[in-house]
Amino acid sequence: xxxxxxxxxxxxxxxxxxxxxxxxxxxxxxxxxxxxxxxxxxxxxxxxxxxxxxxxxxxxxxxxxxxxxxxxxxxxxxxxxxxxxxxxxxxxxxxxxxxxxxxxxxxxxxxxxxxxxxxxxxxxxxxxxxxxxxxxxxxxxxxxxxxxxxxxxxxxxxxxxxxxxxxxxxxxxxxxxxxxxxxxxxxxxxxxxxxxxxxxxxxxxxxxxxxxxxxxxxxxxxxxxxxxxxxxxxxxxxxxxxxxxxxxxxxxxxxxxxxxxxxxxxxxxxxxxxxxxxxxxxxxxxxxxxxxxxxxxxxxxxxxxxxxxxxxxxxxxxxxxxxxxxxxxxxxxxxxxxxxxxxxxxxxxxxxxxxxxxxxxxxxxxx
Amino acid sequence: xxxxxxxxxxxxxxxxxxxxxxxxxxxxxxxxxxxxxxxxxxxxxxxxxxxxxxxxxxxxxxxxxxxxxxxxxxxxxxxxxxxxxxxxxxxxxxxxxxxxxxxxxxxxxxxxxxxxxxxxxxxxxxxxxxxxxxxxxxxxxxxxxxxxxxxxxxxxxxxxxxxxxxxxxxxxxxxxxxxxxxxxxxxxxxxxxxxxxxxxxxxxxxxxxxxxxxxxxxxxxxxxxxxxxxxxxxxxxxxxxxxxxxxxxxx
Ligand SMILES: Nc1ncnc2c1ncn2[C@@H]1O[C@H](COP(=O)(O)OP(=O)(O)OP(=O)(O)O)[C@@H](O)[C@H]1O
Ligand SMILES: [Mg+2]
Numbered sequence: 001x002x003x004x005x006x007x008x009x010x011x012x013x014x015x016x017x018x019x020x021x022x023x024x025x026x027x028x029x030x031x032x033x034x035x036x037x038x039x040x041x042x043x044x045x046x047x048x049x050x051x052x053x054x055x056x057x058x059x060x061x062x063x064x065x066x067x068x069x070x071x072x073x074x075x076x077x078x079x080x081x082x083x084x085x086x087x088x089x090x091x092x093x094x095x096x097x098x099x100x101x102x103x104x105x106x107x108x109x110x111x112x113x114x115x116x117x118x119x120x121x122x123x124x125x126x127x128x129x130x131x132x133x134x135x136x137x138x139x140x141x142x143x144x145x146x147x148x149x150x151x152x153x154x155x156x157x158x159x160x161x162x163x164x165x166x167x168x169x170x171x172x173x174x175x176x177x178x179x180x181x182x183x184x185x186x187x188x189x190x191x192x193x194x195x196x197x198x199x200x201x202x203x204x205x206x207x208x209x210x211x212x213x214x215x216x217x218x219x220x221x222x223x224x225x226x227x228x229x230x231x232x233x234x235x236x237x238x239x240x241x242x243x244x245x246x247x248x249x250x251x252x253x254x255x256x257x258x259x260x261x262x263x264x265x266x267x268x269x270x271x272x273x274x275x276x277x278x279x280x281x282x283x284x285x286x287x288x289x290x291x292x293x294x295x296x297x298x299x300x301x302x303x304x305x306x307x308x309x310x311x312x313x314x315x316x317x318x319x320x321x322x323x324x325x326x327x328x329x330x331x332x333x334x335x336x337x338x339x340x341x342x343x344x345x346x347x348x349x350x351x352x353x354x355x356x357x358x359x360x361x362x363x364x365x366x367x
Numbered sequence: 368x369x370x371x372x373x374x375x376x377x378x379x380x381x382x383x384x385x386x387x388x389x390x391x392x393x394x395x396x397x398x399x400x401x402x403x404x405x406x407x408x409x410x411x412x413x414x415x416x417x418x419x420x421x422x423x424x425x426x427x428x429x430x431x432x433x434x435x436x437x438x439x440x441x442x443x444x445x446x447x448x449x450x451x452x453x454x455x456x457x458x459x460x461x462x463x464x465x466x467x468x469x470x471x472x473x474x475x476x477x478x479x480x481x482x483x484x485x486x487x488x489x490x491x492x493x494x495x496x497x498x499x500x501x502x503x504x505x506x507x508x509x510x511x512x513x514x515x516x517x518x519x520x521x522x523x524x525x526x527x528x529x530x531x532x533x534x535x536x537x538x539x540x541x542x543x544x545x546x547x548x549x550x551x552x553x554x555x556x557x558x559x560x561x562x563x564x565x566x567x568x569x570x571x572x573x574x575x576x577x578x579x580x581x582x583x584x585x586x587x588x589x590x591x592x593x594x595x596x597x598x599x600x601x602x603x604x605x606x607x608x609x610x611x612x613x614x615x616x617x618x
Binding site: 195196199200203204205206207208210211214215217218219220221222223224225226232236 | 442470
């Protein structure tokens with residue numbers, strides 16, 4: 001079966017294209033319109049996960065503050081396209097600005113962490129993520145920049161040539177709502193993100209990232225400017241985050257600091273760890289699973305009512321419990337991820353010299 | 368080609384190098400020997416920018432390289448291998464060598480994404496040159512193996528190919544035949560001679576005294592961080608201080 005598919009890549013491509021094209025209608029007709037929104041979020045999280053994967057998966061820099069860049073993109077969109085400042089720039093102008101701003105902050109926040117590794121890097125980036133959120137929470141005075149915890153409202157929806165991606169439209173006799181339009185917009189950005197992530201991975205820069213992940217000292221000894229190449233990873237990952245933030249703001253029409261808490265960073269990290277770090281299909285699968293699973297688990301309340309007549313356990317609590325359990329089971333049975341890259345598979349196999357090599361003292365001198 | 372002037376390196380109270388000076392001439396194979404812990408690797412690390420020097424100067428073709436960043440020194444044409452092999456274990460052998468092309472190529476993020484004719488040509492050149500180098504060190508057809516899966520001797524060869532990919536004029540090898548059998552050692556010695564023929568100057572740390580004496584144009588001996596002898600292999604071999612250091616070290 002898989003071999004057959006592999007022998008006819010064009011057929012697979014066409015089938016996949018058709019599926020993606022009709023997916024929202026399929027979903028809307030079978031699962032209901034609320035699931036089309038879920039679909040939109042799946043795409044958004046794929047972009048986010050692909051971005052974080054550049055930093056964590058490609059370059060091996062554990063970043064727990066990734067959501068900060070998502071927030072920056074979202075806030076920039078809100079500032080430049082809402083009544084908050086009375087500015088209403090079109091989305092095609094704001095989105096690249098958001099990506100650029102996030103990329104810039106990626107460099108600014110990355111620079112002080114360059115000498116840190118592993119756990120230390122994780123803790124510092126986690127702090128940065130929280131700092132950005134706290135800023136957003138408190139920048140409502142003396143000048144009201146972010147409107148504090150209330151957040152910013154009435155953000156402009158994306159509109160193309162006077163056609164707004166919000167409200168209801170009649171298309172070919174069907175009533176189509178915002179989430180359907182956003183689906184296609186997000187799909188376009190997701191495909192572009194996948195394309196960029198793939199191209200980056202198989203390039204001179206991608207190899208330099210991998211080299212740094214494998215052995216930073218050896219990478220430097222191969223003439224790689226480790227500082228610049230790491231900052232580049234931070235910037236590229238952050239740009240993906242900023243883009244997703246802008247899309248999120250326009251889609252929701254409302255943002256507040258609460259949307260950008262630590263849990264969000266961890267969730268995105270879980271997606272790439274779960275799916276298979278550094279491996280694009282794995283990352284995509286992780287994003288799909290971790291977006292769909294919590295939504296699906298919402299039905300647990302209904303099931304309880306149907307089976308027992310009343311709700312015994314709050315579905316929200318149970319949702320988190322089942323979610324956590326799923327994660328733990330995953331980590332036990334498929335620690336390298338659902339679709340691991342050959343590298344990750346090997347790292348977890350850890351039979352031969354690798355572990356030894358990692359323990360070899362840092363600068364090649366024996367004590 | 369390489370001038371080391373009065374280099375000292377201290378780790379806290381420990382003086383790993385004390386006033387070491389040497390001159391490596393272009394086209395030579397220069398041997399660096401000495402008992403364990405003499406400071407040979409430390410000297411390599413100072414020369415290639417992994418360590419700063421406590422005092423003293425190092426020049427490559429009269430450009431100062433002490434206290435410069437490692438990548439800067441590689442750009443100047445000075446590459447190295449490591450005593451404890453440091454390959455990118457989870458990348459293929461070929462990818463390892465391709466990483467070595469980094470300082471001699473240019474494609475950036477935009478080039479990677481757009482992959483225009485220029486980038487594609489560069490990628491092909493990186494690929495082809497890397498294959499050539501694998502072939503040169505005797506690793507033809509091992510390109511797709513993960514570096515960490517290679518046999519020990521092959522890993523050492525791969526490190527040399529990776530270093531060669533940076534186009535060095537001076538190549539420092541830290542115990543490149545350690546752990547090899549006599550046949551492999553002979554192959555490696557042959558490889559070093561071929562390297563010298565291509566015009567690359569070699570700096571060689573080695574414990575195998577016979578190999579060093581047979582191969583090197585000049586030899587320096589380190590002991591407790593000091594240079595105790597330098598000269599042609601035959602004269603160094605007869606130097607009483609050297610004999611004393613080695614016999615004293617062996618007890
Ligand atoms: N980073 C470091 N911190 C502290 N001490 C160090 C460090 N690097 C090296 N040394 C010490 O410097 C001295 C010289 O070590 P070095 O590794 O240079 O010796 P070597 O000549 O390469 O020995 P070998 O033949 O065993 O490789 C040793 O005493 C070592 O413990
Ligand atoms: Mg040594």
